[in-house]
Amino acid sequence: MDAALPDxxxxxxxxxxxxxxxxxxxxxxxxxxxxxxxxxxCVAVDPxxxxxxxxxxxxxLQKPAAVRWSRLSKAYMIQRLHPATLILGSSSADxxxxxxxxxxxxxxxxxFNLAIDGGLPDTSLxxxxxxxxxxxxxxxxxxxxxxxxMVLPAGPVNEAAHTQFDFxxxxxxxxxxxxxxxxxxxxxxxxxxATLSATSLSDSVETLLHQNDPxxxxxxxxxxxxxxxxxxxxxxxxxxxxxxxxxxxKIPQYAAWxxxxxxxIEPVLDMVRVAxxxxxxxxxxxxxxxxxxxxxxxxxxxxxxxxxxKTALVAGAEGNAAVWDFSGYTPYTxxxxxxxxxxxxxxRFVWESVHFQSGLGDLMIARLAGAxxxxxxxxxxxxxxAAQIAGYHAAQKKWIVxxxxxxxxxxxxxxxxxx
Numbered sequence: 001m002d003a004a005l006p007d008x009x010x011x012x013x014x015x016x017x018x019x020x021x022x023x024x025x026x027x028x029x030x031x032x033x034x035x036x037x038x039x040x041x042c043v044a045v046d047p048x049x050x051x052x053x054x055x056x057x058x059x060x061l062q063k064p065a066a067v068r069w070s071r072l073s074k075a076y077m078i079q080r081l082h083p084a085t086l087i088l089g090s091s092s093a094d095x096x097x098x099x100x101x102x103x104x105x106x107x108x109x110x111x112f113n114l115a116i117d118g119g120l121p122d123t124s125l126x127x128x129x130x131x132x133x134x135x136x137x138x139x140x141x142x143x144x145x146x147x148x149x150m151v152l153p154a155g156p157v158n159e160a161a162h163t164q165f166d167f168x169x170x171x172x173x174x175x176x177x178x179x180x181x182x183x184x185x186x187x188x189x190x191x192x193x194a195t196l197s198a199t200s201l202s203d204s205v206e207t208l209l210h211q212n213d214p215x216x217x218x219x220x221x222x223x224x225x226x227x228x229x230x231x232x233x234x235x236x237x238x239x240x241x242x243x244x245x246x247x248x249x250k251i252p253q254y255a256a257w258x259x260x261x262x263x264x265i266e267p268v269l270d271m272v273r274v275a276x277x278x279x280x281x282x283x284x285x286x287x288x289x290x291x292x293x294x295x296x297x298x299x300x301x302x303x304x305x306x307x308x309x310k311t312a313l314v315a316g317a318e319g320n321a322a323v324w325d326f327s328g329y330t331p332y333t334x335x336x337x338x339x340x341x342x343x344x345x346x347x348r349f350v351w352e353s354v355h356f357q358s359g360l361g362d363l364m365i366a367r368l369a370g371a372x373x374x375x376x377x378x379x380x381x382x383x384x385x386a387a388q389i390a391g392y393h394a395a396q397k398k399w400i401v402x403x404x405x406x407x408x409x410x411x412x413x414x415x416x417x418x419x
Contacts, residue, residue, distance in 0.1 A: 039195045047203040049073045050194045052080050055221065064210050065203035066219035067229075070094070070117055071167040072190065074223055078131045079172075083112035086131060086280075087223075088124040088271065089143030091117040092287055092354055095230065096361035097141070099222035103365040108139055113223035120148055121267035122175070123167070128271055130171040132278050140275040141368070142321075143285045144268050144313065145354070146297075146306050147253065151262040177274070227358065230351040238343040239352075243292060246352035247413055251296050255417040258302060263309055265316060272321045282321035283368060284313065288360065289327060291334045291399065293353040295410040298396065307389045314385045323380045324368060325388065329395035330376060332360055337406075 046053035047065040050072065055061035066073040085108045087097050092115075099111035114131060116123055124142065131137075169186035173179060180186075194200050210216045215235075217228030234242050268284070275282045297303040314323050327333070338345040349360040367377040378388055400407055 035196070038201055042195045042200045042204050045204040045207050046194075047200060047207045048076075048194055049219070049221075050076045050190060052076070058211050060207055060211075062211050062216075062218040062220075063207060064213075064216050064218055064228075065206060067117075067217050067225055070219065070225070072170070072194075073219060074114055074116065074127070075130065075167065075170050076190075077221075077223060078112060078114055078127075079134050081110070081112055082135055083110045083137055084108055085111040085139040085141060086128070086135065086137045087111065087113045087115055087141050087143070088128060089115040089285075090119045090124075090145065090148060091115070091225070092145065092356060093143035093285075094225045095227045095351070096287070096356045096358055097143075097365065098224050098358045098361060100220065100224065101358070101362050101365060103362040103369070105369045108369065111222060113225075115143065115223075117225065121264075121271065125267050125271050125274070126168065126171055126173075126175050128274055129173045129175075129177050132274070133172045136278065137275075137280050139283070140271075140280045141283045141285060142268065142271055142275075143287055145287065146309055147250065147354075149263045149265050149268070149309060150253070150257045151260070151264050227351065227355075230355060234346060234351065235343065238341060239338050239345070239347045240340045240342065243290070243337055243352045244413075246354060247292050247296065247410070250293070250353065251300070251410075251413050252417045254296060254300050254302060255414075258300060261302075261305060263305070263312075265309070265313055268313065269316045272317055276320055282317075284317055284321050284323045285364065285368070286310065286313075286323070286325045286327050287354075288330065288333050288350070288356055288364075290350045290353040291329065291403075291406060292410055294327070294329070294333075294396065295400075295407060296353075296414065299410060299414045303393075307392075310380070310389065311385055314380045314382060318382055324364075324377050325380050326364055326367075326377045328392050329399050332356075332363075332376065334399060334403075 043051055044053060045060050046055075047063055048069050049063060049066050053060075055063075063073070083099075085099075085104070087093055087099065094113060094115040094117050097113060097115070099113045104111050112135075114124075114127055116127060119127070121144070128140070168175065169180070169182055170190055171180055172183055215228070215232045217232075218226050220226065230242070233245075272282050272284070294303075297306050310325070317323050332349040335347050335349060337347070348357070350356050363374060363376055367374050378384075380388060
């Protein structure tokens with residue numbers, strides 16, 4: 001007789017369709033878990049400050065990626081904050097004015113730096129309109145630069161250098177101040193980018209790895225670019241090379257502008273009007289550019305245009321905004337440049353010809369707040385602007401005589417663009 005069969009169920013092989021369904025289920029679950037983890041990481045780290053996640057010191061507080069994506073980060077930061085003072089302008093204001101500086105009087109605080117790297121006055125005007133949807137500042141400080149009022153047939157001279165992405169869709173209002181009907185779609189696109197893109201994941205990891213790195217550049221919770229990139233370049237290459245790099249970028253722009261000589265100050269005056277309509281006091285600030293910048297204007301034959309720009313600015317703002325001029329030949333703008341190759345000696349007040357250091361920014365803030373003892377900065381009016389311009393040129397003549405090496409350095413670059 002056959003031996004009795006063991007009392008156990010027969011083994012069966014699942015059909016192919018069953019195994020495939022199980023495999024797809026595990027794959028789908030893994031994908032969901034992975035995407036959930038990525039979203040959780042990106043929201044927790046918040047590399048662009050889109051979500052307002054509380055930063056953790058030493059872990060996620062400093063945001064290097066937010067500097068690169070400032071047009072994204074600041075558009076969302078300003079909607080959550082309620083500053084008493086707004087700072088507007090381009091990269092020099094972004095680096096030079098620290099909102100957390102103790103130089104700001106109590107009445108001006110809290111301060112938010114809404115300056116945009118590469119931003120033109122039109123850009124600043126749009127961000128101001130966007131900010132005023134939710135913010136009610138009592139003070140608006142607007143940095144104004146001569147070069148940013150220059151217009152070429154192809155557009156403003158520095159427009160092509162800043163193509164990060166179009167910021168306009170994420171503004172709550174259109175450029176004319178009307179509500180933006182496409183804001184919801186743009187906001188959703190930003191959320192998807194900030195949570196599910198490879199860029200956001202990479203920037204989240206970078207944020208975790210580069211906390212308290214002195215060679216890194218960060219954007220603070222008050223919108224300030226701490227100047228880390230300029231600090232690193234100065235340490236690696238020296239202030240002489242940093243200055244020359246900026247001069248060689250700016251002088252050709254000035255030379256190109258001479259062919260048309262079209263200036264546009266209307267966006268600046270529109271900012272004054274919009275801020276005033278919202279009840280804010282407005283201050284226009286002409287920054288302290290290094291002497292190379294002033295000498296380039298003279299040698300290119302457009303310093304008279306600079307004078308005319310300044311005069312028109314004062315006339316247009318009269319009665320609606322205070323105009324403070326920190327330009328000119330002062331100890332802060334005429335420091336002796338270290339020699340080529342010297343990386344040990346540093347300038348105290350500027351990084352290069354158009355970016356001033358935050359220490360000098362603190363002196364400017366103190367002056368704006370009424371510090372009477374500072375011999376730096378003057379409030380321009382229709383009454384005194386001509387005399388101030390005359391004083392500027394008198395100081396210029398003295399500097400030219402005393403510093404032939406500086407004149408020659410700029411002259412070489414000017415000759416190069418005129419060949």
